[in-house]
Amino acid sequence: MYVVVEILGQQFKAEAGKKLFVNRMQEAEEGSTVEFEKVLLVDKDGAVEVGTPTVDGAKVVCEVLRHVRGKKVLVFHKKRRKGYKKLNGHRQNFTQLLIKEVVA
Numbered sequence: 001m002y003v004v005v006e007i008l009g010q011q012f013k014a015e016a017g018k019k020l021f022v023n024r025m026q027e028a029e030e031g032s033t034v035e036f037e038k039v040l041l042v043d044k045d046g047a048v049e050v051g052t053p054t055v056d057g058a059k060v061v062c063e064v065l066r067h068v069r070g071k072k073v074l075v076f077h078k079k080r081r082k083g084y085k086k087l088n089g090h091r092q093n094f095t096q097l098l099i100k101e102v103v104a
Contacts, residue, residue: 001104003041005036007020014060014102015099016102021097022094022095023093032063033061034097040055055104060099062097066095067094067095070091072091073091075088
């Protein structure tokens with residue numbers, strides 16, 4: 001059984017027992033429990049239920065494991081024959097979630 005859930009404006013495929021990396025959740029403490037009720041799709045062994053826009057009564061219960069930073073992403077800009085080169089980099093902040101239970 002899996003669901004598609006919207007977390008902070010992004011859609012994720014979620015199954016019980018799996019881990020997710022989502023954008024940093026500032027208000028969530030490590031070790032706390034978070035519930036998401038914007039479930040867009042539920043698949044119960046091939047029986048698919050699509051929400052309009054969400055599935056009523058469905059929710060995903062997660063535990064916040066830790067806040068981490070992703071790998072460095074390098075952004076390179078160049079204009080040929082002009083001698084213009086620019087290299088920037090950044091690291092994205094993530095929150096690691098453990099999906100404890102899917103209620104559907």
